[in-house]
Amino acid sequence: MTDIVNVAVIGLGYWGPNLVRNFESLENARVVYACDLIDKNLAKIKRNYPNIILTKNYKEILKNKEIDLVCIATPPNTHYKIAKDCLESGKNVLIEKPMTTSVEEGLKLIDIANDYDLKIFVDHTFVFSPPVMKIKEIINYLGKPLYFDSERINLGLLQKDVNVIWDLAPHDFSILSYLFDLKPISLIAIGSKLKHPYLEDLAHIMIKYENNFIAHIHVSWLSPIKVRKIIIGGEKKMILYDDTNFFEKIKLYDKGVDIDLSKEDVFFPTYRSGDIYVPKIENKEPLKIEAEHIVDCLLHNKKPLVDGYAGLNVVKLLEACDKSLKEGKEVELS
Numbered sequence: 288m289t290d291i292v293n294v295a296v297i298g299l300g301y302w303g304p305n306l307v308r309n310f311e312s313l314e315n316a317r318v319v320y321a322c323d324l325i326d327k328n329l330a331k332i333k334r335n336y337p338n339i340i341l342t343k344n345y346k347e348i349l350k351n352k353e354i355d356l357v358c359i360a361t362p363p364n365t366h367y368k369i370a371k372d373c374l375e376s377g378k379n380v381l382i383e384k385p386m387t388t389s390v391e392e393g394l395k396l397i398d399i400a401n402d403y404d405l406k407i408f409v410d411h412t413f414v415f416s417p418p419v420m421k422i423k424e425i426i427n428y429l430g431k432p433l434y435f436d437s438e439r440i441n442l443g444l445l446q447k448d449v450n451v452i453w454d455l456a457p458h459d460f461s462i463l464s465y466l467f468d469l470k471p472i473s474l475i476a477i478g479s480k481l482k483h484p485y486l487e488d489l490a491h492i493m494i495k496y497e498n499n500f501i502a503h504i505h506v507s508w509l510s511p512i513k514v515r516k517i518i519i520g521g522e523k524k525m526i527l528y529d530d531t532n533f534f535e536k537i538k539l540y541d542k543g544v545d546i547d548l549s550k551e552d553v554f555f556p557t558y559r560s561g562d563i564y565v566p567k568i569e570n571k572e573p574l575k576i577e578a579e580h581i582v583d584c585l586l587h588n589k590k591p592l593v594d595g596y597a598g599l600n601v602v603k604l605l606e607a608c609d610k611s612l613k614e615g616k617e618v619e620l621s
């Protein structure tokens with residue numbers, strides 16, 4: 288590889304143009320191709336980036352030996368086939384979340400990448416978001432982690448090929464595995480098909496982890512307001528992460544409940560309520576940080592922060608959610 292990463296982006300609907308913009312903004316990357324099946328989406332790219340080569344057939348990209356990285360921002364059920372074709376043509380890939388629509392497909396992609404000595408990056412964008420990185424920095428202030436409680440709700444956007452869990456919960460699953468080195472033990476998912484004709488559009492997921500840690504995730508396409516809130520409770524402190532609050536995205540609360548277990552009657556809780564700390568958060572687009580990281584990994588042969596295995600771990604949880612929805616009970620995680 289030279290000192291510049293040549294990039295192609297497949298899928299130019301809602302998310303793909305963000306990848307084009309961010310890779311194009313880097314000094315050591317260049318978007319050479321952009322691909323979509325729809326003329327209108329190609330025309331939008333043409334207006335802003337007249338030098339990018341446009342195509343409707345992604346296989347054209349694979350013939351070009353100069354392309355180092357192919358970004359796949361097509362619907363989830365197409366990721367496997369396109370990523371497989373890219374890897375087998377010797378291209379590193381950035382695959383949008385969720386990496387694949389089954390664990391089996393995810394494992395196959397990892398095998399192919401290993402065989403061809405290529406890198407898989409998975410776009411778990413929140414891992415690169417300054418608020419989440421700040422939480423990682425201050426997580427030890429919490430003491431023993433107790434719980435993670437997330438609300439990720441909005442009106443829409445209903446998806447055609449994946450339910451609300453596959454659409455929104457990958458964000459929480461990736462944040463959880465980035466922040467906590469804890470093994471998930473079991474989960475239960477409850478969902479309803481209230482408006483979507485055939486897929487769950489509202490769901491609650493509960494995951495039990497080792498060390499008595501518990502996560503609850505509420506995802507919905509049927510909320511009148513957009514909420515992106517996570518509360519993380521610890522033995523000593525608690526964090527509120529409100530991604531829709533522009534100025535105070537993170538607050539660290541010196542609050543908690545103490546129970547003296549040495550007393551004969553243990554039910555005498557005392558409530559602590561101390562200071563609230565609002566850390567300064569860097570104002571940088573997560574996708575830009577991620578694009579910089581990917582280019583650095585490719586130019587200097589470094590290990591991706593979010594690789595195929597990280598993508599696979601999220602798909603394992605998603606598949607377990609489907610199983611739980613289908614069977615109506617808690618499922619064990621291996």
Ligand SMILES: NC(=O)c1ccc[n+]([C@@H]2O[C@H](COP(=O)([O-])OP(=O)(O)OC[C@H]3O[C@@H](n4cnc5c(N)ncnc54)[C@H](O)[C@@H]3O)[C@@H](O)[C@H]2O)c1
Nearest residue numbers: 298299300301302303322323324360361362363383384412
């Ligand atoms: N990381 C994030 O925060 C984030 C945010 C939104 C979406 N996404 C992910 O990005 C992916 C795309 O989502 P979206 O909302 O942009 O979907 P979208 O439907 O708006 O766009 C997908 C595009 O892919 C194109 N496409 C489909 N098959 C193709 C093919 N064979 N060749 C070329 N183009 C093809 C479609 O024409 C469409 O324009 C999904 O996996 C989604 O989960 C990630």
